[in-house]
Amino acid sequence: MPQENNGQWLEIIGKALAYLCVQQVAINDPKRVPDVVAKVQFLEGIGLATSDAAALLGTTANSVKTNLRQRQKRKGTGRGKKTKK
DSSP states (O other): OOGGGHHHHHHHHHHHHHHHHHHHHHHHOTTTSOSHHHHHHHHHHTTOOHHHHHHHTTSOHHHHHHHHHHHHHHHTTTSOOOOOO
């Protein structure tokens, strides 16, 4: 195998291992990664870019960002307003 292809293969192996890792977490602890957005966030946490993580899970980075923004709006976070006590 030529030396210049090693970097490309290492990237492919790394992404495959990241995918297997998120699938194993989904099996062992389903509440930790209940949906695609949570899985992408998990993959980002272990070092993958958003676009790569989304592609591994069969979606797009824009879709993930939109779903994350909608989730934050539902929870009421990210608006900068304090709630009354």
